[in-house]
Amino acid sequence: xxxxxxxxxxxxxxxxxxxxxxxxxxxxxxxxxxxxxxxxxxxxxxxxxxxxxxxxxxxxxxxxxxxxxxxxxxxxxxxxxxxxxxxxxxxxxxxxxxxxxxxxxxxxxxxxxxxxxxxxxxxxxxxxxxxxxxxxxxxxxxxxxxxxxxxxxxxxxxxxxxxxxxxxxxxxxxxxxxxxxxxxxxxxxxxxxxxxxxxxxxxxxxxxxxxxxxxxxxxxxxxxxxxxxxxxxxxxxxxxxxxxxxxxxxxxxxxxxxxxxxxxxxxxxxxxxxxxxxxxxxxxxxxxxxxxxxxxxxxxxxxxxxxxxxxxxxxxxxxxxxxxxxxxxxxxxxxxxxxxxxxxxxxxxxxxxxxxxxxxxxxxxxxxxxxxxxxxxxxxxxx
Amino acid sequence: xxxxxxxxxxxxxxxxxxxxxxxxxxxxxxxxxxxxxxxxxxxxxxxxxxxxxxxxxxxxxxxxxxxxxxxxxxxxxxxxxxxxxxxxxxxxxxxxxxxxxxxxxxxxxxxxxxxxxxxxxxxxxxxxxxxxxx
Numbered sequence: 182x183x184x185x186x187x188x189x190x191x192x193x194x195x196x197x198x199x200x201x202x203x204x205x206x207x208x209x210x211x212x213x214x215x216x217x218x219x220x221x222x223x224x225x226x227x228x229x230x231x232x233x234x235x236x237x238x239x240x241x242x243x244x245x246x247x248x249x250x251x252x253x254x255x256x257x258x259x260x261x262x263x264x265x266x267x268x269x270x271x272x273x274x275x276x277x278x279x280x281x282x283x284x285x286x287x288x289x290x291x292x293x294x295x296x297x298x299x300x301x302x303x304x305x306x307x308x309x310x311x312x313x314x315x316x317x318x319x320x321x322x323x324x325x326x327x328x329x330x331x332x333x334x335x336x337x338x339x340x341x342x343x344x345x346x347x348x349x350x351x352x353x354x355x356x357x358x359x360x361x362x363x364x365x366x367x368x369x370x371x372x373x374x375x376x377x378x379x380x381x382x383x384x385x386x387x388x389x390x391x392x393x394x395x396x397x398x399x400x401x402x403x404x405x406x407x408x409x410x411x412x413x414x415x416x417x418x419x420x421x422x423x424x425x426x427x428x429x430x431x432x433x434x435x436x437x438x439x440x441x442x443x444x445x446x447x448x449x450x451x452x453x454x455x456x457x458x459x460x461x462x463x464x465x466x467x468x469x470x471x472x473x474x475x476x477x478x479x480x481x482x483x484x485x486x487x488x489x490x491x492x493x494x495x496x497x498x499x500x501x502x503x504x505x506x507x508x509x510x511x512x513x514x515x516x517x518x519x520x521x522x523x524x525x526x527x528x529x530x531x532x533x534x535x536x537x538x539x540x541x542x543x544x545x546x547x548x549x550x551x552x553x554x555x556x557x558x559x560x561x562x563x564x
Numbered sequence: 565x566x567x568x569x570x571x572x573x574x575x576x577x578x579x580x581x582x583x584x585x586x587x588x589x590x591x592x593x594x595x596x597x598x599x600x601x602x603x604x605x606x607x608x609x610x611x612x613x614x615x616x617x618x619x620x621x622x623x624x625x626x627x628x629x630x631x632x633x634x635x636x637x638x639x640x641x642x643x644x645x646x647x648x649x650x651x652x653x654x655x656x657x658x659x660x661x662x663x664x665x666x667x668x669x670x671x672x673x674x675x676x677x678x679x680x681x682x683x684x685x686x687x688x689x690x691x692x693x694x695x696x697x698x
Contacts, residue, residue, distance in 0.1 A: 307569070307572060308573075308577060308603070309571075309660075309661060311637065311638065312568075312569050312571055312685075313649055313662060313663040313692065313694070314569075314633065314638065314641030314644055314647040314649070315637060315647075315649045315661075316634070316635050316636050316649070317637035320633045320649050323631035323633070323649075324629045324630070324631055327630065327631060328674075331629075373632075374634060375632070375633040375634060375635065376631055376632045423599075423609040425659065426653065426657060426658075427659075429628075429629065429651075548603060548661065549660070549661050
């Protein structure tokens with residue numbers, strides 16, 4: 182389905198740090214303040230608020246109260262790494278329905294002792310995975326990557342090229358915590374964490390926050406002369422959930438891609454912001470989105486230049502594996518990078534003539550499968 | 565230091581853990597649609613019905629994928645690394661996340677036949693279904 186009258190009108194980011202004990206809400210607030218400064222929107226004009234989180238000190242209405250917001254719409258975004266993309270979709274639905282015209286969507290992380298990590302029950306993870314001494318998502322992605330390598334002959338060099346290209350992209354990004362140049366040898370020689378996953382496959386948890394502002398077209402035209410339109414969007418939750426012999430290398434993004442590219446040609450996309458908690462996740466999404474056949478992600482990355490000046494720019498700010506993963510701001514980071522590019526605000530790493538971007542979010546690894554939540558947006562700058 | 569992770573047994577999976585403690589692997593099967601499923605749930609993933617029974621399975625299967633984990637999430641497991649976390653496809657057509665034990669666990673390959681065994685834990689009432697190379 183094509184969206185008609187929903188725009189992304191601005192964003193705000195905070196500085197990232199390895200470990201900060203600042204209150205989490207101060208990161209939300211700082212990201213919002215920066216978005217307000219960019220857009221000129223005042224607090225009174227914010228009538229929708231979503232907090233994308235899996236570990237906040239309070240529920241979203243309580244957080245809204247602490248921020249002094251009077252709202253017509255509120256949402257606790259709970260789709261994990263796909264949460265930012267999903268919250269933007271929900272906000273777009275509400276804006277199209279006429280319930281509100283300006284929504285601030287925030288996410289962030291801090292090592293805030295007051296944050297109760299509300300791991301609700303996580304029954305299947307707790308009772309049937311953790312008891313075996315697994316290494317968290319590192320092991321769950323290792324189980325996926327092993328299948329991909331054995332089934333399709335994907336090599337560590339091909340997977341590593343994604344990490345190396347993204348590190349190159351992070352070079353000119355002042356927000357990125359990991360900017361030093363990295364070679365494929367550095368990648369291959371990084372220490373094994375849960376084989377075949379090694380250190381430079383893994384995101385680094387950190388503190389930071391991101392905010393994106395979604396508005397009706399009418400308000401967008403008052404707020405900015407650089408409106409970015411939400412063109413189309415889709416999600417798939419629980420892909421293969423009832424299949425006891427699921428295909429570990431195919432994700433819900435295959436369904437999302439079919440929806441998106443029935444509306445627009447994938448060849449019209451100028452840059453991709455692909456959720457990158459691990460390079461193998463990027464490769465599998467490129468396959469599932471139809472940029473190449475399943476299993477051909479390795480040869481595909483061999484044949485393309487993924488850097489911001491290349492023929493197929495992916496994660497032009499370095500992605501989460503270079504910038505750092507500030508909790509679920511990891512998903513928001515990709516939206517913000519796409520907005521920077523489409524608004525021509527990406528500085529040295531600006532992709533030339535960038536008008537259209539694809540942004541994905543993935544999350545909540547499912548038992549013996551892969552991604553429980555998959556979602557994506559196509560964004561377009563229109564003057 | 566916190567101990568090694570243990571299941572929090574609940575009414576849905578009590579029978580699974582009780583069987584494992586006796587050295588039996590039992591899975592849920594739907595009487596209505598015949599689906600065999602794992603992990604244990606309140607309902608059938610095939611039809612959303614509640615008419616589930618517990619059936620014994622062979623405990624034989626093949627390695628679908630594995631990882632030798634050097635850095636367990638719960639550091640209490642550090643004394644056992646590398647831990648061979650694996651997914652095993654049972655003969656009956658269901659996959660389980662598990663562990664492959666034994667000194668030959670570094671020789672695990674995809675498709676290797678494995679057999680279930682039951683590992684003692686810090687809780688005398690809980691035994692974990694794990695697998696060995698057959």
